[in-house]
Amino acid sequence: EVQLVESGGGLVKPGGSLRLSCAASGITFSNAWMTWVRQFPGKGLEWVGRIKSKSDGGTTDIASPVKDRFTISRDDSKNTLYLQMNSLKTEDTAVYYCTTHSGWGYSDYWGRGTLVTVSS
């Protein structure tokens, strides 16, 4: 059974930083392309970014609204995906989901999400 478990969310002040983690099991993580998707309090979803497997180059693509502030990385030895978020803004408040990336970008497995609240 595929399991994705996010952690690291919480309350942070504007301008602060946070690192989210996503522990994966039930998949060959080293071969997986992974994605972060966020869901705003009003319920809209937004693609945040993707990282390829190391065998496919390990490169990342990040959405324009967060491109200069967010970084995606992975540790295949720990089966863990990361999202480093810097210079956080109130509009970054959302539930952040870790997902697998398949085909031309659909997310076939999702974690339960972790809530990030940016507020003073």
Add this chain to the structure above:
Amino acid sequence: QSALTQPPSASGSLGQSVTISCTGTSSDVGGYNYVFWYQQLPGKAPKLMIYDVSMRPSGVPDRFSGSKSGNMASLTVSGLQAEDEADYYCSSYAGSTTWVFGGGTKLTVL
């Protein structure tokens, strides 16, 4: 403001069919056959229901079907059941290694 436009709500009676639209542009929905649909039950993470416009993942009932014409994609739920009541989101590849979502449609089963 979401990149893809969905009606905020839709409804249908038990056993009937309902179609949810997802309107984009030639840069996303109209430009690629990579439209996806997700179902989100209250308090749960989204679940993939349709990929590549009309393909169903294993385990998704064949009551769910997807289609596309021009810049608009559609999700049809036939034989509505109470458990189909949920939020539905469309998503599309938008070129340059980016993906976009719709704002979501709340489906109510009457």
